[in-house]
Amino acid sequence: IPVQAFDLVVIGGTGDLARRKILPALYKRFCAGQMSETCRLIGAARRDLSNEAYRSFVREALREFAGELALDEDTVAGFCSLVHYVSIDARGEGGWQSLSDLVGQTASEDAVRAFYFSVGPGLFSDIAERLKRFGLTDEDSRVVVEKPFGRDLESARALNAQLAQYFDESQIYRIDHYLGKETVQNLMAVRFGNMLFEPLWNAQYIDHIQITVAESVGVEGRGEYYERAGAMRDMVQNHLMQLLCLIAMEPPAHFDPDAVRDEKLKVIRALDVIQPHHIVRGQYTASEGALSYREDVGNERSKTESFIALKCHLNNWRWAGTPFYLRTGKRLSHRDSEITVVFKDTPHSIFGPEAGRHRNELTIQLQPNEGITLGVTIKEPGPGGMRLVDVPLDMSFAEALGPAADAPDAYERLIMDVIRGNQTLFMRNDEVEAAWAWTDPIIRGWEARGDVPKPYDAYSAGPDDATLMMRRDGRDWKGLS
Ligand code: BG6
Numbered sequence: 054i055p056v057q058a059f060d061l062v063v064i065g066g067t068g069d070l071a072r073r074k075i076l077p078a079l080y081k082r083f084c085a086g087q088m089s090e091t092c093r094l095i096g097a098a099r100r101d102l103s104n105e106a107y108r109s110f111v112r113e114a115l116r117e118f119a120g121e122l123a124l125d126e127d128t129v130a131g132f133c134s135l136v137h138y139v140s141i142d143a144r145g146e147g148g149w150q151s152l153s154d155l156v157g158q159t160a161s162e163d164a165v166r167a168f169y170f171s172v173g174p175g176l177f178s179d180i181a182e183r184l185k186r187f188g189l190t191d192e193d194s195r196v197v198v199e200k201p202f203g204r205d206l207e208s209a210r211a212l213n214a215q216l217a218q219y220f221d222e223s224q225i226y227r228i229d230h231y232l233g234k235e236t237v238q239n240l241m242a243v244r245f246g247n248m249l250f251e252p253l254w255n256a257q258y259i260d261h262i263q264i265t266v267a268e269s270v271g272v273e274g275r276g277e278y279y280e281r282a283g284a285m286r287d288m289v290q291n292h293l294m295q296l297l298c299l300i301a302m303e304p305p306a307h308f309d310p311d312a313v314r315d316e317k318l319k320v321i322r323a324l325d326v327i328q329p330h331h332i333v334r335g336q337y338t339a340s341e342g343a344l345s346y347r348e349d350v351g352n353e354r355s356k357t358e359s360f361i362a363l364k365c366h367l368n369n370w371r372w373a374g375t376p377f378y379l380r381t382g383k384r385l386s387h388r389d390s391e392i393t394v395v396f397k398d399t400p401h402s403i404f405g406p407e408a409g410r411h412r413n414e415l416t417i418q419l420q421p422n423e424g425i426t427l428g429v430t431i432k433e434p435g436p437g438g439m440r441l442v443d444v445p446l447d448m449s450f451a452e453a454l455g456p457a458a459d460a461p462d463a464y465e466r467l468i469m470d471v472i473r474g475n476q477t478l479f480m481r482n483d484e485v486e487a488a489w490a491w492t493d494p495i496i497r498g499w500e501a502r503g504d505v506p507k508p509y510d511a512y513s514a515g516p517d518d519a520t521l522m523m524r525r526d527g528r529d530w531k532g533l534s
Contacts, residue, residue, distance in 0.1 A: 056472045058091040058161040062152070062189075064180055065171035066096025066138065067110060070199065074230075075169060076111055077119040078464035083132045084122050085461075087469060091161040096138045097152055107138030143176045143183075153187040165472050167195040174201065174208075178215035185219045195471050197226040200291055201282065202480075205496070206489040213482040222482060226471050231292040232478040233463030233470075236423040240299045240392070241308070243417070243425065250415070251304070253396065256375040260412065261526075263378045263393045264296050266419075267385040267533045269512065271343065272359070276350035283357040283496075284334075288381045290492045294321065295480070297377060300392060301367055310476035314484060321487040323369040327495055334499070335360030335516040336506035337384040343511035346384070356499075358506040359383045362519035364526075376526065380519065384511040386533060390419035393531040408441045416531065423460070424449040 061079070063071050082088055096107050111133055115123040123129060139155055141148035156166065168184060170177055177198060184190045196216070203209030216225055231237055244250055253259070266288060272279045279287065298317035305312035336359050339345040346359045360382030367377070396413040411430040418424045426445045433440040470478055498504075507516035514520070514533050523530055 055087050055089055056469055057163070057165050058089050059165040059167060059472045060093045060095060060156060060159055061167045061169060061468070061472075062095045062097055062156065063169045063171055064097045064141070064143070065169075066107070067098040067100050067102070068171050070171045071096070072110075072114040073118050074462075074464045075171060075468070076114045078462055078468055080115050080119050080129075080132050081122060081461065082465050082469060083135075084128060088135070089161075090135070091164065092135055093159070093164075094136050095152070095155060096136065097141045097148070099140065099142060101140045102138050104136070104138050108133040108136050111136050143172065144179050149183050149187040149189075153189050156189055165195070165474070166190065166193070167197060167471050169197040169468075171199060174198075174203065174212055177212060178218075181216060181219040190220070192221070192224070194220075195224050195226060195474070196220055197228060197468075197471055199228050201278075201286065202227055202291075202485050203489060204281065204286060206486060206493050209485050209489045213486065217482075223476070225479075225482070226467075226476060227480040227482075227485060228467055229291050229295050229480050230463040230467065231295050232480075233465075233467040234419060235460030235466075236417060236419045237296065237299065238478070239423075239425075240296075240417060241313075244299075245304050255371045256373055258396055259375055260395045260397045261376045261378060261528060262300060262395070263531055264293055264300070264380070265392075265530070265532050266293060266296075266381040266390045267388065268381075268383050269385060269388050271337070271384050271511070272346070272349050276352075279359075280350050280352060280355060280357050284359055284361045284381055284383070285492055285496055289361055289363075289379060290488050291480075293379050293381055294488045294491075296392060297379065298484075300394075301372060301377070303371070308477065310479075311481075313477050314481045318481070318484050318487055319369075320367065321484065321491060323367040323372075324491050325366040325368050327363060327365050329498060331364040331522070332495065333360075333362040333516055333518040333522055334358035334504065334506040335362075335382060335509045335519070337382075337511045338508045340510035341512045343384060345511070356503070356505050360385070360506070360509060360515045360519070362515065362522060364522065378523065378528075378530070380515070380530065380533075382509075382515050386512050386514055388421060389533050391532050392417040392419070395528075395531075404439050404441060408439065411441050411443055414531070422449065422451070424451075 063075055065071060079094060112129060115129060137155060139148055139152045141152055170180060203212050244254065298320045301320045302316040305316045337346045339348065347353050347355050362380040364376050364378050394415040398410060398412060402408055414428040416426045425448050428443050428445055430441050430443050433442040467478060507518050509516040520530065
């Protein structure tokens with residue numbers, strides 16, 4: 054379904070995010086017929102480039118990151134004809150009038166105007182001020198900002214306040230690309246579109262929930278940023294927190310932006326203060342040909358964590374007493390993101406102790422190979438009496454849906470939602486602040502104690518202490534090994 058005509062200005066249009074994600078995502082939507090001929094994509098950055106030079110940059114980005122679709126030269130040329138470029142000085146005056154003139158020449162009077170801040174948060178305020186002063190925005194314009202949205206509660210509040218000077222909250226789209234992933238949205242469909250799960254979705258029937266987002270990649274040339282962030286700021290405060298919200302929230306009355314975000318906010322606010330012994334920090338060491346984290350970032354004394362495992366609780370009626378275990382890290386044995394909901398034992402086993410312990414598990418595989426598996430207990434076939442065995446009721450989306458399962462990339466979905474004016478999958482100011490309010494004291498505690506992360510071998514399952522934390526509770530991590 055084509056979206057309304059739009060002008061999307063990518064500020065930081067020559068940067069890595071534009072090259073890897075934003076341009077390929079737009080191109081794929083163009084190929085899918087969602088962008089009309091009157092749409093424009095305007096790159097704006099410091100570099101002095103002609104339109105033609107920027108189009109070459111775009112072509113190169115598509116060749117590298119848009120896969121087979123970029124092989125069709127006519128389509129690429131069609132897309133590039135919508136592309137423009139203006140050189141701007143984010144902190145000075147240069148280029149802003151030209152950008153304003155260009156945006157003013159819109160081909161379609163009612164085109165949606167969106168500004169993607171693909172730059173560090175230190176520039177948000179300067180850019181917002183200039184957009185306003187040079188008459189680029191009005192009350193219908195939208196701005197898109199990326200993480201990191203601050204590095205603690207104070208800086209996030211400051212950023213929110215800066216943006217609020219120029220834009221209404223309804224115009225601000227804070228991206229957490231995990232919310233654009235198809236299976237993440239499916240969490241809501243599974244929970245609230247089926248009668249089967251919701252009645253059991255509480256502390257009475259669920260033993261615990263695990264969320265793992267494991268990566269096999271290291272810091273990939275982002276050492277400087279990562280050293281200041283660590284896994285807590287890079288992944289837990291945003292992506293894992295969002296997954297936790299979708300798993301734990303109450304059913305919203307409607308699937309509309311504020312109804313959903315109100316419920317997510319309540320989850321974050323219900324998070325209990327975490328005990329220091331319920332967190333394991335790790336840092337990878339050299340193994341299997343991979344450099345150590347410290348070598349990767351060029352800091353022999355680094356105390357930054359590349360791995361986190363933690364146990365937390367929600368202080369509310371639905372979840373009292375049910376632990377949530379969260380785990381994420383880099384240079385782990387393989388890429389594997391999944392959520393496992395482990396149900397409680399049946400109240401009484403009619404088959405006696407020899408039948409063993411069997412529990413239903415619902416596994417939601419986010420990546421790779423999106424799908425959902427429900428583990429059910431059945432009789433082991435054969436004449437050997439009533440022996441029980443757990444088997445998966447499997448639903449691979451690829452098998453069940455065929456080509457329809459080829460989900461668009463998260464950025465494709467999210468950018469189109471910006472144009473549609475749908476904020477459901479974007480973080481609201483209070484959500485971001487609440488997430489920092491929870492992570493801040495944890496990080497400050499490590500800093501105060503000079504906490505040193507536990508070493509783990511690159512391409513392993515993380516530090517032993519993470520396994521021990523689970524074992525102490527009589528449980529095991531699922532997935533990654
Ligand atoms: C980003 C983090 O937000 O998410 C990266 O900054 C991480 O460190 C990435 O690698 C993971 O995203 P995905 O979509 O590859 O799981």
